[in-house]
Amino acid sequence: MSVYINRSLCNGCGALKESRCSEVCPGDLLYKDIENKCAVRDPWDCWDCASCIKECPRQAIEIRLPVQLGGRGSALKAKSIGGRIIWRLTKPDGSEEIFDIVTINE
Amino acid sequence: MIETGAEGTRECVEKLRSEVKIVRVNVDIVIVGGGTAGCFAAVSAKEASPNTSVLVIEKAHIKRSGCLASGVNAINAYLNPGETPQSYLEYVKRDSAGLVREDLVLTIGQRLNRVTEKLESWGLPFIKDEFGRYKARGKRNVEIVGEAIKPIIAKAVEESGVTVLNRTAATNYIVKDGRVAGVFAFSAREKTFYIISSKAVICASGGAAGIYRPNNGSSARHKMWYCPFNVGTGLAMGLRAGAEMTTFEMRFIALRIKDVISPTGTVAQGASARQINALGEAYQKRYENNSTPVRTYAVVEENKAGRGPCYLDFTHLPESENRRLKEAYLNMSPGMVLKWADEETEPNGKAVEVCTSEPYIVGGHGQAGYWVDEYRESTVKGLFAAGDVAGGAPKKYVTGCFAEGEIAAQTALEYIKMIKTNSETEVCGDENLDRELARVFGPLYRTAGANPDEYEDRLQKIMDEYAGGISTNYELCEPKLIAARKMLVLLQQDVERRLMARDLHELVKAHEVIDRILVARVLVEHLLYRKETRWRSYQERADYPGRDDQQWFKFVNSVYDSSKDLIKIIERPGKAGVLS
Ligand SMILES: Cc1cc2nc3c(=O)[nH]c(=O)nc-3n(C[C@H](O)[C@H](O)[C@H](O)COP(=O)(O)OP(=O)(O)OC[C@H]3O[C@@H](n4cnc5c(N)ncnc54)[C@H](O)[C@@H]3O)c2cc1C
Numbered sequence: 253m254s255v256y257i258n259r260s261l262c263n264g265c266g267a268l269k270e271s272r273c274s275e276v277c278p279g280d281l282l283y284k285d286i287e288n289k290c291a292v293r294d295p296w297d298c299w300d301c302a303s304c305i306k307e308c309p310r311q312a313i314e315i316r317l318p319v320q321l322g323g324r325g326s327a328l329k330a331k332s333i334g335g336r337i338i339w340r341l342t343k344p345d346g347s348e349e350i351f352d353i354v355t356i357n358e
Numbered sequence: 359m360i361e362t363g364a365e366g367t368r369e370c371v372e373k374l375r376s377e378v379k380i381v382r383v384n385v386d387i388v389i390v391g392g393g394t395a396g397c398f399a400a401v402s403a404k405e406a407s408p409n410t411s412v413l414v415i416e417k418a419h420i421k422r423s424g425c426l427a428s429g430v431n432a433i434n435a436y437l438n439p440g441e442t443p444q445s446y447l448e449y450v451k452r453d454s455a456g457l458v459r460e461d462l463v464l465t466i467g468q469r470l471n472r473v474t475e476k477l478e479s480w481g482l483p484f485i486k487d488e489f490g491r492y493k494a495r496g497k498r499n500v501e502i503v504g505e506a507i508k509p510i511i512a513k514a515v516e517e518s519g520v521t522v523l524n525r526t527a528a529t530n531y532i533v534k535d536g537r538v539a540g541v542f543a544f545s546a547r548e549k550t551f552y553i554i555s556s557k558a559v560i561c562a563s564g565g566a567a568g569i570y571r572p573n574n575g576s577s578a579r580h581k582m583w584y585c586p587f588n589v590g591t592g593l594a595m596g597l598r599a600g601a602e603m604t605t606f607e608m609r610f611i612a613l614r615i616k617d618v619i620s621p622t623g624t625v626a627q628g629a630s631a632r633q634i635n636a637l638g639e640a641y642q643k644r645y646e647n648n649s650t651p652v653r654t655y656a657v658v659e660e661n662k663a664g665r666g667p668c669y670l671d672f673t674h675l676p677e678s679e680n681r682r683l684k685e686a687y688l689n690m691s692p693g694m695v696l697k698w699a700d701e702e703t704e705p706n707g708k709a710v711e712v713c714t715s716e717p718y719i720v721g722g723h724g725q726a727g728y729w730v731d732e733y734r735e736s737t738v739k740g741l742f743a744a745g746d747v748a749g750g751a752p753k754k755y756v757t758g759c760f761a762e763g764e765i766a767a768q769t770a771l772e773y774i775k776m777i778k779t780n781s782e783t784e785v786c787g788d789e790n791l792d793r794e795l796a797r798v799f800g801p802l803y804r805t806a807g808a809n810p811d812e813y814e815d816r817l818q819k820i821m822d823e824y825a826g827g828i829s830t831n832y833e834l835c836e837p838k839l840i841a842a843r844k845m846l847v848l849l850q851q852d853v854e855r856r857l858m859a860r861d862l863h864e865l866v867k868a869h870e871v872i873d874r875i876l877v878a879r880v881l882v883e884h885l886l887y888r889k890e891t892r893w894r895s896y897q898e899r900a901d902y903p904g905r906d907d908q909q910w911f912k913f914v915n916s917v918y919d920s921s922k923d924l925i926k927i928i929e930r931p932g933k934a935g936v937l938s
Contacts, residue, residue: 254578254693258791270560275419275421276418276419276421276422277418277419277422278418278419278422278423278424278427278585279580279587280418280525280546280863280866281588282773293863294811294863295577296576296578296580297578297579297586298430298580299427299428299578299581299582299585299586299587299870300580300581300618300692300693301422301427301428302428303421303422303427303428306424308919309744315692315693315696316696317617317618317693317696317697317700318574318577318578318581319577320574320575320576320577320578321574321578321581321618321697321703322616322617322694322697322700323696323700324700324792325700326696326699326700327696328688328695328696329693335481335489335506336506337506338938339688339692341695341696341699341701343702344699344700344702345702347683351684351688353503353505353685353688353689354483354503355503355505355506355689356481356482356483356484356506356509357478357482357483358481358508
């Protein structure tokens with residue numbers, strides 16, 4: 253499994269019928285559960301494309317490598333603002349690296 | 359509940375008719391798949407003819423669907439200064455052991471640069487050199503910041519006035535009097551069945567992953583290179599409608615970074631990495647040439663000879679390049695950045711191990727797909743194909759898919775001028791509707807059987823072990839292929855009777871496995887028929903290891919007869935499409 257949802261941060265995108273992460277997931281693997289929080293179904297079906305973490309307005313989702321592939325806890329979060337994306341990489345020792353990339357020209 | 363095996367009955371159909379909402383839609387052009395080729399076709403059609411109604415049906419959501427969901431970091435098909443459509447054709451032909459559809463490759467080549475410039479005009483950032491030109495990464499490749507490529511394309515679709523039906527999966531074409539007159543589809547969100555009638559259909563649903571057992575198992579099975587949600591539905595739909603397919607036997611096996619199966623071009627071309635084996639040798643020179651299939655084959659052979667693993671070594675890079683490489687992977691395959699972090703290394707810290715992927719059926723890299731003419735018309739009237747689902751023109755990548763989308767749109771616009779509007783009921787009678795309704799929703803109503811994942815496992819095991827998967831070093835031989843043929847027929851019969859889905863999400867997966875099995879069956883026939891080895895590893899006959907140019911400079915094509923469940927192989931001359 254590689255998508256982790258922080259349930260204390262996730263608000264299921266409030267009153268939206270469908271949360272933003274669930275709207276874009278190419279495998280349709282995210283849904284709102286009965287507590288109005290997002291959850292992952294069939295986690296083994298996740299491609300690791302990171303679409304969900306880019307859509308989340310509260311940075312409540314992160315991706316990690318599955319343990320099978322040598323995952324040791326590093327995690328990626330992303331924040332999309334305007335035509336930019338800001339990535340936050342957390343490494344196993346807790347240190348962080350930030351990447352700020354312009355992805356759309358005005 | 360409906361008894362297993364009772365799906366066709368009156369009682370079942372009545373139940374379905376009362377429980378499933380049936381929605382009829384009528385448009386001029388339907389596009390199956392809102393990915394790279396489909397979106398470009400949609401925009402092209404609307405720009406050329408604003409009064410034509412264009413509908414895209416997309417299984418996921420066009421903002422992040424298909425191959426481009428995560429982003430890309432180069433345009434792999436662009437003619438840098440000095441290159442021409444003709445030189446592009448010569449390269450593709452050489453790389454494919456001489457056999458390609460020249461007309462298709464050339465018509466792609468003629469459009470590559472124009473479609474690339476269009477992508478830039480939509481807002482995609484291109485990296486420029488000191489002359490303000492696109493920064494070249496080799497002869498036919500330019501660097502981009504491609505993280506947002508799919509949202510950018512989706513926005514262009516939105517602004518063009520095209521209608522999009524997201525979370526709607528196409529299941530079959532509506533065929534009327536020998537022409538394709540629309541598409542059946544169902545919603546992944548509510549029990550809704552769509553009958554979409556149209557004057558023309560463009561298929562752009564991508565290639566097929568998950569036919570073979572993938573590199574990683576169980577919890578990581580979808581950590582693959584190709585989009586795991588592209589499963590060959592468009593191919594299966596075409597087969598069921600009698601469309602001719604070509605060259606399924608030229609599978610595509612990717613050379614990728616171990617475990618995360620990330621693309622290698624970023625470091626191979628983008629950081630001039632050395633390809634070395636475990637002994638530190640530059641092993642590639644041991645092999646006949648440096649074509650794409652032979653680069654895969656070389657890694658397989660080095661491993662067989664005990665000289666593996668193989669690596670891409672870019673430890674010569676200065677520290678200053680580390681960040682650039684991480685950004686490049688974040689823009690396309692972020693798992694690679696997690697891998698470096700988990701291994702507590704920087705990109706230049708150690709060579710990365712490479713592996714070879716499971717075989718994919720993908721016309722944008724290999725040649726498997728619809729047999730189309732120069733105008734991207736399939737052998738069935740009213741049906742056009744573009745992108746990874748169309749065959750005969752390998753190495754088309756993003757911009758080649760755009761080019762084909764544009765051509766298909768232009769042809770479809772010409773074609774629909776000759777078609778008078780049909781009323782929807784005329785296009786799809788009750789009997790037709792009931793049959794497809796029962797076929798599509800049947801798995802939801804079964805009470806005994808197995809779920810889609812179980813059948814997918816079975817399919818992948820058969821293909822891996824008997825039809826040249828990873829575990830057999832991709833090698834093929836007749837007795838095993840014949841065994842695969844028989845097992846696949848049984849599997850298809852089981853699936854028709856016993857495949858169960860508990861909800862709409864599983865119903866989507868159920869149809870994915872149904873379609874993959876048909877694609878696999880046709881693939882096995884192609885693999886059996888080509889009695890030579892033309893494309894190393896992609897189509898490696900252990901029983902016919904040599905190339906036979908006298909007999910075998912030809913295309914292996916297939917047609918499926920769904921009423922008799924028969925796959926027929928047809929030969930087409932190797933010079934089909936050769937430009938005089
Ligand atoms: C990881 C990766 C990296 C790549 N990197 C590069 C690169 O750097 N440069 C480059 O030039 N090329 C690259 N390529 C190749 C290129 O992305 C593909 O060749 C191209 O995007 C394929 O376009 P397509 O339209 O055929 O398929 P896609 O873009 O995948 O579109 C197919 C669409 O059909 C939809 N669909 C499928 N089934 C159905 C159905 N039943 N009903 C409705 N919709 C359906 C899918 O959801 C999808 O949206 C890369 C490919 C991958 C997988």
